[in-house]
Amino acid sequence: MITLHGIWTDGPAATFRIWGEDAALPRSGPKRRGRRPKKPPVLPHPFAAGHDTLAVALDGPAAGEPGSATILLPAAGQDPFPSPECEPGSVVPEQAGCAPYLVPTVSLHGSAAIAFLAGLPTGAGHGATLRFWAEAARFALGLVARQSFVPGARGWEALLRGEEHDHAARLAASLPPACRFWAAGEEAALPDPEKLVTAFLNHAIHTIVTGALAEQPLLPKPRGRPRKTVPPAEQWVEMLSGRRKELTGTEEVLTRFSRELEDWLSPAAAPLRACFRLDEPEGNGKRWRLSFHLQAVDDPGIVIPAADVWNRRGEACTSLAQRFEDPQDRLLIDLGRASRIYPALQASLASRRPAAVSLSTGEAHAFLSEWAPLLIENGFGVILPTWWKETASRPALRLKVKPAREGGQLGLDALVSFDWTVALGDRVLSSEEFEDLANLKVPLVRMHSRWMSVDGGGIERALTAFRKKFASGTMTAADLLGIAAGADPDMPAVSEVAAEGWLRGFLDGVTIEPVPQPAAFAGTLRPYQQRGLAWLSFLTQNECGACLADDMGLGKTVQVIAYLLAERERGCPAAPTLLVCPMSIVGNWRREFARFAPDLAVAVHHGSGRAAGDAFAGEAAAADVVITTYPLAVRDEESLASVAWGCIVLDEAQNIKNPATKQARAVRAIGAPRRIALTGTPVENRLTELWSIMEFLNPGYLGPFASFQSGFAVPVERYRDPARTARLRELIRPFVLRRMKTDRSIISDLPEKMEMKVICSLSAEQATLYEAVVQEMLERAESAEGIQRRGIVLGGLTRLKQICDHPALFLHDRSAFGERSGKIARLEEMLEEVLDAGERALIFTQFAELGTLLEGYLRERFGTAVLYLHGKTAQKERDAMVQRFQQPGGPHIFILSLKAGGTGLNLTAANHVFHLDRWWNPAVENQATDRAFRIGQTRDVQVRLMIAAGTLEERIDTLIEEKKALADQVIGTGEDWVSSLSTDQLRDLLTLRRDAVED
Structure with a gap:
C-alpha cells in the first residue's frame, strides 16, 4: 500500500510536492543502538516510493513533474520511523531525533496543485500532511466563493474575519509537525504554523482568482509603441491578473510604491x-x-x-x-x-x-x-x-381574533374570525391607507414630517397570500398560532394579536383561570402544581393536547392525579383514563394513586394473565384508570383500541420519540379526546423527538414529518438558526409547560445540586487494552462500509467504555477486582468518605455485569450491605429494595443500572450520586440524578461524573455541554453520531493521551 504525503514550500517559487511511503518495500525497522553523527549525510529514504509508483498512485505519468526533495523525519540512528498511516501501530518515541532524507517527489504547480488537493477523496492512502493541505485548499475555495479576499502587496490575499478567522486559527493549531520539517535544516528554526497556513491560503486564493481572470485583463491593452518601463502600479495590477510574478524597477521607485501601496491597502x-x-x-x-x-x-x-x-x-x-x-x-x-x-x-x-x-x-x-x-x-x-435604525422594523399585521361561533367547536380545528390592520412603526394604518402607501412603490416615504423605510412590495405580496388563504374571513386556531409564531414564510409578519374568549389562553397564559384543588385529593398541592393543574384543565377542556415537561422531581405524577380528580368533580363523562408508562414505574403509579386518590378505581393491565377482548373492555369500564406499558400498546393494540377512553396519559413520553416505530404508531392510534404527555426531557437528542410527541398530542399541528425536518430540525440542530428556533419555540409554547427545579421562583425549599467532574487516570492494564481496541477498530472500520462499518464503530465504543470502567468488564474474567481500574480506585476513596460521614450514595452504570461485580466487591471491601437493582429485578423485589433503602438505618450504597433505575424511583435517602460511565445524553443522566434530587430531599446533593482521562470520555464530555443547549433553546445525541465520522476523525477522537495513564 502506498501512503502519500504532501510538501508545500512558500516563496516566489511556491510549489506542492508529493512523496510516498511504500509499505511493500523491505525495512529493517528503527535501530536504537549506536550514535548518530553530528552532521548526518543526506541518505535516500529506505522505503520511499519511486517516481513510477507515485505516477500510478496519482493516476498516470502525466500527474506531475518528477523531482526530489530533502526532508527531515523522526529517526533512530539512520533509519526513519514509518508514519502511522503506512504502518499502523507504529509509535515515535518522544525523545526521537530527526534526520534528513532524500525522497523522490512529483511536483504540482499552480491550479493543478489546488485542484488535486481540493478534490482529494477521503479514505486510505493519504498521510496526515496531505489530508491537512487538502482541508486548507478546500477552505481557500470556500473563501473565494464567499468573496472573502482582497488585493495584497504580493497578489490576492485571504480576508479572514469572524468565523473564517477562527477556522484559520484552528487549522494552524492542527498543523501536523511534518508539514514544517521540510523547511528547516538541523539548526534552522521551524516556520511558524500560523504564518505557514496564511501563506498557503494566500497562495491558493491568488492561484484561483488569477485563473478566473485569465480571459478578463484588469488593464486595457496599451496603445502605441511598447514602453521601456512599466509603472509599478500597472505591474502590481498585472500581478493581480496573473500576468506577472514580481515587481521590477529601481530600489527607490519600488520602495516609494511599496509605501504608497501599504498606505492604500491598510x-x-x-x-x-x-x-x-x-x-x-x-x-x-x-x-x-x-x-x-x-x-x-x-x-x-x-x-x-x-x-x-x-x-x-x-x-x-x-x-x-x-x-x-x-x-x-x-x-x-x-x-x-x-x-x-x-x-x-x-x-x-x-x-x-x-x-x-x-x-x-x-x-x-x-x-x-x-x-x-x-x-x-x-x-x-x-x-x-437617526431614524434609519429606529424604523428598521417593516410593516406588520395586527390581528383581532375571536371564536367564530360562541359555544361551537373547540380545539386547534376550531374556526376563528379576524380583523386586521397594518402597523408601520408605532403608527397603525387602515387597509386603505396602506394600499395607497404600497402603490407608491418607493422604499422611503415621508409621513407626518418623518422619513420611514417601507418594504411595500414585500408586504403587498404577503398580504396577497394572506387574503388568498383566508378569503372566507376565518382561519383555524392552528393557523392562528402558526401565523403568530411566524412559522409560515409566505404569511406576513404579525406584531400583535388581540384575542377574545378561550383563544386568549393560548396566546397569554396568565388568562387561564385557576382550578381549585379537588376535595378528594389526599394532600396539598404546591402553588406551581396548582398552576399546572389549571393549565392541564384549560388545554384539555379546549380539546388540545398538553405536554407537562417539568423537571424530574417536581411532581408531574401528583399534578396528573389532581387533574383526573378535578375532571371527575367537574362532571366530565365517566370514560376511563388509559395511562401508558414503562414497566419499571407501574408500581410507583399504583402507590401514588393509592396515596393521593384512594377513591379512584385503578386497574393494572399487565402480566401473562391479563384480560383480553370483551373481558378487558369490562375491566376497563369498571375502572377509573387503567395502567399499562408501552410494549403492551403494540401487543394488545386491538384490545386497547376497542375501549372508548376519555383521556390517555403517556408517562416518560420520550418512549415514543422515534415516530416510525411500531410502539409510537400504536400509541398514536389509540383514540381519546384528551391527551397528556409527561416527560422531563421533551428534547433528548433530536427535534424529531419533539415532533413525535406533538404529533401524538395535536396531530398535524407541526405539519408532516418531512417538512418539519427540513423546516425546523435541520436549520436549528445543524445551523443553530436563531429565527427558526424562535418560531418553533413560539409554536410549541402553548402546549408545553416546562419548569426547572433550579428556578427559585418555582420551588424555593429544594436544596442545591452540586455537579462535579472526577477525572480518573487509567491503569497500565487499561491503557494497553484501550490502545489495542482502538487500533483494531480503526483497521476494521477502514475497510468496511455502510451498516457493517456502523456496527464495528458502535461495538468498539462499547468495548472502550467497558475498559474505561474496569478491565474485568471487557475481559469477562474473574481475577482480582481491585487495583486494576483507576475509576474503581477513585470510587473507593470517595465512598469511604461518604460512609465515614454516615451518608448514602447511588451508583449508576449502564453495564449490568459491572453492577454484579461491584456489588460483591464493595460489600466485602466495606463490610456493609449493598443493594443492586437491574433490568431483571422482579417488581416485588424492586419495591422492597426502594423501601429498605429509604428507611432509617437502611443500606448506605445502592447500585442501579441506568436503564432500570434511571426513572420512576424516589431515593431521597441518598445525597451522593455517582455516574460511573457516561451515557452521552445529559437528559438521561439528569433523570437518574433526579432519583435523589427531588421533592422530599432535605440535603444538598453531590453529583460526581466520573471520566477516564485522556480517552474518548474526556473528549466527549465537552460535546455533552453543547447538547444541553438544544433543549434549552427550544423548550443531547446518543452514540450513533460517532459512527458517521471518518476514520481520521475517529482516530483523533479515540487516541489515548499517554500522559493520562498511571505510572
Whole structure:
C-alpha cells in the first residue's frame, strides 16, 4: 500500500510536492543502538516510493513533474520511523531525533496543485500532511466563493474575519509537525504554523482568482509603441491578473510604491479616513445629498467637511494638517478607494474638489441598505440619519381574533374570525391607507414630517397570500398560532394579536383561570402544581393536547392525579383514563394513586394473565384508570383500541420519540379526546423527538414529518438558526409547560445540586487494552462500509467504555477486582468518605455485569450491605429494595443500572450520586440524578461524573455541554453520531493521551 504525503514550500517559487511511503518495500525497522553523527549525510529514504509508483498512485505519468526533495523525519540512528498511516501501530518515541532524507517527489504547480488537493477523496492512502493541505485548499475555495479576499502587496490575499478567522486559527493549531520539517535544516528554526497556513491560503486564493481572470485583463491593452518601463502600479495590477510574478524597477521607485501601496491597502493604520454623511431632501425636494468628510480615526467626533479640507479652513483641519499627513491627499486617496466599492462616487471624482453626490430616493435607500455596510466594513466612516435604525422594523399585521361561533367547536380545528390592520412603526394604518402607501412603490416615504423605510412590495405580496388563504374571513386556531409564531414564510409578519374568549389562553397564559384543588385529593398541592393543574384543565377542556415537561422531581405524577380528580368533580363523562408508562414505574403509579386518590378505581393491565377482548373492555369500564406499558400498546393494540377512553396519559413520553416505530404508531392510534404527555426531557437528542410527541398530542399541528425536518430540525440542530428556533419555540409554547427545579421562583425549599467532574487516570492494564481496541477498530472500520462499518464503530465504543470502567468488564474474567481500574480506585476513596460521614450514595452504570461485580466487591471491601437493582429485578423485589433503602438505618450504597433505575424511583435517602460511565445524553443522566434530587430531599446533593482521562470520555464530555443547549433553546445525541465520522476523525477522537495513564 502506498501512503502519500504532501510538501508545500512558500516563496516566489511556491510549489506542492508529493512523496510516498511504500509499505511493500523491505525495512529493517528503527535501530536504537549506536550514535548518530553530528552532521548526518543526506541518505535516500529506505522505503520511499519511486517516481513510477507515485505516477500510478496519482493516476498516470502525466500527474506531475518528477523531482526530489530533502526532508527531515523522526529517526533512530539512520533509519526513519514509518508514519502511522503506512504502518499502523507504529509509535515515535518522544525523545526521537530527526534526520534528513532524500525522497523522490512529483511536483504540482499552480491550479493543478489546488485542484488535486481540493478534490482529494477521503479514505486510505493519504498521510496526515496531505489530508491537512487538502482541508486548507478546500477552505481557500470556500473563501473565494464567499468573496472573502482582497488585493495584497504580493497578489490576492485571504480576508479572514469572524468565523473564517477562527477556522484559520484552528487549522494552524492542527498543523501536523511534518508539514514544517521540510523547511528547516538541523539548526534552522521551524516556520511558524500560523504564518505557514496564511501563506498557503494566500497562495491558493491568488492561484484561483488569477485563473478566473485569465480571459478578463484588469488593464486595457496599451496603445502605441511598447514602453521601456512599466509603472509599478500597472505591474502590481498585472500581478493581480496573473500576468506577472514580481515587481521590477529601481530600489527607490519600488520602495516609494511599496509605501504608497501599504498606505492604500491598510487604511486602518492611517490616522484619517474618508467619511460619508447622508442628508435628507430639504423642504419638498426629492434629491438626497451624500456629502464627503474627513474623520479622525482615533476620535470619530472630529469630522471635517470636504469644502474645509480643500480650502484648508477651520481649526480642526489646520491641527490635523500639522499633526498628520496632508488631509487633501488622504481624502483623494480614500475617495478613490471608496469609488471602487460604491460606483456612484466615480462621477464626483471628475471634479477637482469633490464634496458630495446627489442621490434619488431609490439610490438613497440602496445606499442605506447595501452600500453603507460595505463602506463601514472596509474601514470608512458613515453617518446615517437617526431614524434609519429606529424604523428598521417593516410593516406588520395586527390581528383581532375571536371564536367564530360562541359555544361551537373547540380545539386547534376550531374556526376563528379576524380583523386586521397594518402597523408601520408605532403608527397603525387602515387597509386603505396602506394600499395607497404600497402603490407608491418607493422604499422611503415621508409621513407626518418623518422619513420611514417601507418594504411595500414585500408586504403587498404577503398580504396577497394572506387574503388568498383566508378569503372566507376565518382561519383555524392552528393557523392562528402558526401565523403568530411566524412559522409560515409566505404569511406576513404579525406584531400583535388581540384575542377574545378561550383563544386568549393560548396566546397569554396568565388568562387561564385557576382550578381549585379537588376535595378528594389526599394532600396539598404546591402553588406551581396548582398552576399546572389549571393549565392541564384549560388545554384539555379546549380539546388540545398538553405536554407537562417539568423537571424530574417536581411532581408531574401528583399534578396528573389532581387533574383526573378535578375532571371527575367537574362532571366530565365517566370514560376511563388509559395511562401508558414503562414497566419499571407501574408500581410507583399504583402507590401514588393509592396515596393521593384512594377513591379512584385503578386497574393494572399487565402480566401473562391479563384480560383480553370483551373481558378487558369490562375491566376497563369498571375502572377509573387503567395502567399499562408501552410494549403492551403494540401487543394488545386491538384490545386497547376497542375501549372508548376519555383521556390517555403517556408517562416518560420520550418512549415514543422515534415516530416510525411500531410502539409510537400504536400509541398514536389509540383514540381519546384528551391527551397528556409527561416527560422531563421533551428534547433528548433530536427535534424529531419533539415532533413525535406533538404529533401524538395535536396531530398535524407541526405539519408532516418531512417538512418539519427540513423546516425546523435541520436549520436549528445543524445551523443553530436563531429565527427558526424562535418560531418553533413560539409554536410549541402553548402546549408545553416546562419548569426547572433550579428556578427559585418555582420551588424555593429544594436544596442545591452540586455537579462535579472526577477525572480518573487509567491503569497500565487499561491503557494497553484501550490502545489495542482502538487500533483494531480503526483497521476494521477502514475497510468496511455502510451498516457493517456502523456496527464495528458502535461495538468498539462499547468495548472502550467497558475498559474505561474496569478491565474485568471487557475481559469477562474473574481475577482480582481491585487495583486494576483507576475509576474503581477513585470510587473507593470517595465512598469511604461518604460512609465515614454516615451518608448514602447511588451508583449508576449502564453495564449490568459491572453492577454484579461491584456489588460483591464493595460489600466485602466495606463490610456493609449493598443493594443492586437491574433490568431483571422482579417488581416485588424492586419495591422492597426502594423501601429498605429509604428507611432509617437502611443500606448506605445502592447500585442501579441506568436503564432500570434511571426513572420512576424516589431515593431521597441518598445525597451522593455517582455516574460511573457516561451515557452521552445529559437528559438521561439528569433523570437518574433526579432519583435523589427531588421533592422530599432535605440535603444538598453531590453529583460526581466520573471520566477516564485522556480517552474518548474526556473528549466527549465537552460535546455533552453543547447538547444541553438544544433543549434549552427550544423548550443531547446518543452514540450513533460517532459512527458517521471518518476514520481520521475517529482516530483523533479515540487516541489515548499517554500522559493520562498511571505510572
